[in-house]
Amino acid sequence: MEIKKIKWGILSTGWIAHKFARALQAVEGSEIYAVGSRTMESAQKFSVEFNIPKAYGSYDELVSDPDIDVIYIATPHNLHVENTLLALDHNKHVLCEKPLGVNLKEATTLIERAKEKNLFLMEAMWSRFLPNIMKTKELIDSCEIGDVKLLTATFSVLSDNGPEHRHYNIDLCGGSLLDIGIYNIFLSLLLLGEPKKITAMAGLDKQGGDNTCSCTFQYEKDTLAVMHSSLLGGAPVIAEIYGTKAKISLEHFWFCPGNVQLTYRDGSERIFDFKYKSNGYDYEAEEVVSCIRAGKKQSDLWSWDNSLQLVNQLDLIRKECGIVYPQHDL
Ligand SMILES: NC(=O)c1ccc[n+]([C@@H]2O[C@H](COP(=O)([O-])OP(=O)(O)OC[C@H]3O[C@@H](n4cnc5c(N)ncnc54)[C@H](OP(=O)(O)O)[C@@H]3O)[C@@H](O)[C@H]2O)c1
Numbered sequence: 001m002e003i004k005k006i007k008w009g010i011l012s013t014g015w016i017a018h019k020f021a022r023a024l025q026a027v028e029g030s031e032i033y034a035v036g037s038r039t040m041e042s043a044q045k046f047s048v049e050f051n052i053p054k055a056y057g058s059y060d061e062l063v064s065d066p067d068i069d070v071i072y073i074a075t076p077h078n079l080h081v082e083n084t085l086l087a088l089d090h091n092k093h094v095l096c097e098k099p100l101g102v103n104l105k106e107a108t109t110l111i112e113r114a115k116e117k118n119l120f121l122m123e124a125m126w127s128r129f130l131p132n133i134m135k136t137k138e139l140i141d142s143c144e145i146g147d148v149k150l151l152t153a154t155f156s157v158l159s160d161n162g163p164e165h166r167h168y169n170i171d172l173c174g175g176s177l178l179d180i181g182i183y184n185i186f187l188s189l190l191l192l193g194e195p196k197k198i199t200a201m202a203g204l205d206k207q208g209g210d211n212t213c214s215c216t217f218q219y220e221k222d223t224l225a226v227m228h229s230s231l232l233g234g235a236p237v238i239a240e241i242y243g244t245k246a247k248i249s250l251e252h253f254w255f256c257p258g259n260v261q262l263t264y265r266d267g268s269e270r271i272f273d274f275k276y277k278s279n280g281y282d283y284e285a286e287e288v289v290s291c292i293r294a295g296k297k298q299s300d301l302w303s304w305d306n307s308l309q310l311v312n313q314l315d316l317i318r319k320e321c322g323i324v325y326p327q328h329d330l
Pocket residue numbers: 011012013014015016017036037038039042043074075076077079097098099124126166172178179
């Protein structure tokens with residue numbers, strides 16, 4: 001008997017929506033059924049590019065389509081709460097781009113609504129599902145590198161977009177922390193858990209967003225995580241974890257598909273290489289499809305609690321640095 005395909009609706013047609021749609025084409029048991037945009041022109045263009053049967057010129061029309069099972073939200077940060085509530089209230093499961101909400105209050109609201117509606121909801125923390133990150137977690141959990149003493153993670157890009165762009169626009173909850181620094185914080189949370197102490201410092205622009213942000217987390221047993229994000233370029237995108245027996249190095253652009261290198265204290269090395277069938281976003285989509293089929297409301301690998309812990313840490317960093325989103329935090 002043929003299993004019914006999970007039908008996706010893609011909400012918005014920007015950069016990541018394109019990447020995700022490309023990956024979805026490689027995911028078995030699912031179909032990109034519809035796309036919705038603020039403009040019909042953009043929805044139609046996107047639907048032609050990915051051979052999508054339905055195109056809608058508004059998000060309302062998209063979520064009202066009774067044949068869609070799950071909506072992928074790919075709008076700027078400030079809209080995640082509004083767009084996710086819209087989809088849940090139309091009885092759709094949701095995969096929402098990171099961060100799930102721009103603060104703990106918003107993320108909690110979304111999770112509570114998913115619970116009330118008995119629907120699946122997950123933050124699109126795609127790196128969690130990549131083989132290189134899964135392997136790194138396995139190596140840490142099995143104490144292959146001994147006691148972890150230091151995690152370093154940096155994520156820096158040179159964004160030459162203007163102040164209106166979502167990278168910088170404070171009304172869209174721009175800034176490096178929520179856009180890219182979130183990956184560093186995700187990695188430390190996944191591998192080391194909750195810190196005992198957080199210190200942070202940021203360079204703020206005229207709008208009050210963080211162009212650049214550095215933080216240090218302290219854990220038990222003299223273990224530190226030192227992390228940095230920036231929209232001004234100048235730093236590599238690396239992650240390394242140092243233990244008493246060995247070090248793990250993730251390949252450059254560590255949050256993307258790549259390999260993992262293990263270097264022991266005697267200098268010997270092991271490299272874990274992985275075969276990727278698409279651009280990496282297929283792994284999170286496969287997790288969504290498998291959870292929905294199993295009737296689950298959240299993922300075991302990236303749970304509601306994980307998203308809440310992550311956004312809580314972002315809140316603490318923002319408080320320390322004085323980063324405020326006036327339309328959301330006050
Ligand atoms: N997982 C990843 O690797 C990754 C990478 C990049 C970004 N992201 C996340 O994905 C989300 C979107 O990022 P992006 O780079 O795709 O952004 P983008 O290229 O600017 O696209 C955002 C889309 O949102 C819609 N939108 C609705 N209201 C808008 C407004 N006021 N201003 C601008 N766009 C608006 C637009 O689509 P329509 O006109 O079609 O409605 C726009 O194309 C963010 O949450 C970001 O953190 C994730």
